[in-house]
Amino acid sequence: MYIIKKNELQLNEEIKDNEIRVIDSDGSLLGVMPTIEAMKLAIDKNLDLVKIVPNAVPPVCKITNYNKSVFEQAKKEKEAKKNQKVVSLKEVRLSPTIEEHDFDVKLKSALKFLQNGDKVKVSIRFRGREMKYTVAGREILGKFSEALKDAGTVDKLPKLEGKNMIMIVIPKKK
Numbered sequence: 001m002y003i004i005k006k007n008e009l010q011l012n013e014e015i016k017d018n019e020i021r022v023i024d025s026d027g028s029l030l031g032v033m034p035t036i037e038a039m040k041l042a043i044d045k046n047l048d049l050v051k052i053v054p055n056a057v058p059p060v061c062k063i064t065n066y067n068k069s070v071f072e073q074a075k076k077e078k079e080a081k082k083n084q085k086v087v088s089l090k091e092v093r094l095s096p097t098i099e100e101h102d103f104d105v106k107l108k109s110a111l112k113f114l115q116n117g118d119k120v121k122v123s124i125r126f127r128g129r130e131m132k133y134t135v136a137g138r139e140i141l142g143k144f145s146e147a148l149k150d151a152g153t154v155d156k157l158p159k160l161e162g163k164n165m166i167m168i169v170i171p172k173k174k
Contacts, residue, residue, distance in 0.1 A: 010054065015061065019034055089120075089168075091120070092110045092123075110122065111151050119155070120168070120169045121168055125163060131163065154168070
């Protein structure tokens with residue numbers, strides 16, 4: 001029994017099944033036939049017989065130029081990777097007793113993150129007796145979200161998790 005590596009397809013003599021469903025190089029279905037007959041067809045066309053769906057009953061094979069198809073698949077994956085946008089999560093930490101100037105500095109950095117297309121996690125950490133004043137923390141997060149309303153929208157409302165109150169802000173669609 002052969003061990004197939006992940007993402008590696010069986011081709012030509014590696015295919016040990018008795019009968020296979022064959023797809024021609026132009027995409028038309030040739031039907032179920034013995035593997036030897038399918039190999040002869042592939043050799044006549046000077047192409048490879050590649051098992052593309054090994055789990056089907058019977059397995060599906062295609063007559064194609066293997067190297068060309070692998071190259072095109074890699075090209076498609078590279079193009080898809082180039083077009084995807086990676087969104088990262090940036091964090092801004094506040095305190096329940098934050099002063100106005102510090103608040104403005106944190107607000108500017110959060111605005112910069114949102115304009116770059118990143119999500120912003122705004123958190124307030126309560127230490128010791130500050131846990132009694134979670135209402136003040138919720139008011140600060142409300143004020144922060146109000147100041148950010150032009151650049152982003154609140155994805156996750158302020159929620160107390162242990163000693164931290166967390167809110168997630170996502171950038172607005174352009």
